[in-house]
Amino acid sequence: MVLSMQKSFERFYLKKMNNIELRTENEPDVSSTDETSLLVIIIDTNPTQKLLRDKASQLTTVVDSVIAFANSHLMQKAQNKLAIMACHSKTSQFVYPGPRKPVDVRQVDGQYEIFLQVEKTVKQNLSLLLASENSTIATESLLAGAIAMALCYIARIQRTKSAGIKLNSRILIVSGSGDSASQYMNYMNVFFTAQKQNVVLDVCTLDQHLSLLQQGCDITNGLYLKVPQVSALLQFLLWVFLPEPPIREKLVLPPPVKVDYRAACFCHRELIDIGYVCSVCLSIFCKFSPICTTCHTVFKIPGPLAVKSKKKKMKL
Numbered sequence: 001m002v003l004s005m006q007k008s009f010e011r012f013y014l015k016k017m018n019n020i021e022l023r024t025e026n027e028p029d030v031s032s033t034d035e036t037s038l039l040v041i042i043i044d045t046n047p048t049q050k051l052l053r054d055k056a057s058q059l060t061t062v063v064d065s066v067i068a069f070a071n072s073h074l075m076q077k078a079q080n081k082l083a084i085m086a087c088h089s090k091t092s093q094f095v096y097p098g099p100r101k102p103v104d105v106r107q108v109d110g111q112y113e114i115f116l117q118v119e120k121t122v123k124q125n126l127s128l129l130l131a132s133e134n135s136t137i138a139t140e141s142l143l144a145g146a147i148a149m150a151l152c153y154i155a156r157i158q159r160t161k162s163a164g165i166k167l168n169s170r171i172l173i174v175s176g177s178g179d180s181a182s183q184y185m186n187y188m189n190v191f192f193t194a195q196k197q198n199v200v201l202d203v204c205t206l207d208q209h210l211s212l213l214q215q216g217c218d219i220t221n222g223l224y225l226k227v228p229q230v231s232a233l234l235q236f237l238l239w240v241f242l243p244e245p246p247i248r249e250k251l252v253l254p255p256p257v258k259v260d261y262r263a264a265c266f267c268h269r270e271l272i273d274i275g276y277v278c279s280v281c282l283s284i285f286c287k288f289s290p291i292c293t294t295c296h297t298v299f300k301i302p303g304p305l306a307v308k309s310k311k312k313k314m315k316l
């Protein structure tokens, strides 16, 4: 009896094993090990943003939350890649991996060395960057430039990766700055480049609504979120931005907000609802001008002739 049972078990397992072998032979190899995820985080460190002007120590909360979030991304899969950038008022810089030689770390309290290395490198490079730039003149954060740098970095990693590995790239922006319509064209250029390169753009805003970056999220299928409290930043990052874009469809995430698709006029760099568009180069203006300032096309001034002819017809 026992022997027969053992035999039937053996047969069952053999059958199962054969099935498994058959499946791997017939289907293409879709094991998760050949997919890696590259995350580029852009932290807005501009000292003139309202959030930091009110309370400078909030930058520590933001940086600590971002580092914990970045390490969670690395923890998800051994192959995952990470880069962190600081976007300042005059320059944007990579803080991890930094421009200098990587910091030497030894294991402390059983912590994984790479986590400690991320933390030490980011903090060291950030303090160097903050010390080097100490201007009090209010300038906009160069977010469009930082996104462009991140896209170049992603393109380089994509080019140098070994064949057969699928790289999913995304950019996360953590900013407390306001909307900067002066960079409208730069924003549109980076958004459509990201869309073409299949890079997802996520935005986590800490203070004000950013309608231009919201458009970027919508164009690249990313997520846009305004965090109600800076102290809760890590929770929001882990909940909303840690899952990969394909997994997000299965999760209950904050509902998408209506995207404000206003464009900035080329004359004053202000967001407008209704304006004039040059029929030749599609430049946008808030007021009518007989000559397009971008392509120098001359337009006829619209006269009141049409109204006169209408009146005549009515008399007849």
Ligand SMILES: [Zn+2]
Pocket (backbone or CB within 6 Å): 265, 266, 267, 268, 269, 270, 285, 286, 287
């Ligand atoms: Zn204008």
Ligand SMILES: [Zn+2]
Pocket (backbone or CB within 6 Å): 278, 279, 280, 281, 282, 283, 292, 293, 294, 295, 296, 297
């Ligand atoms: Zn034009």
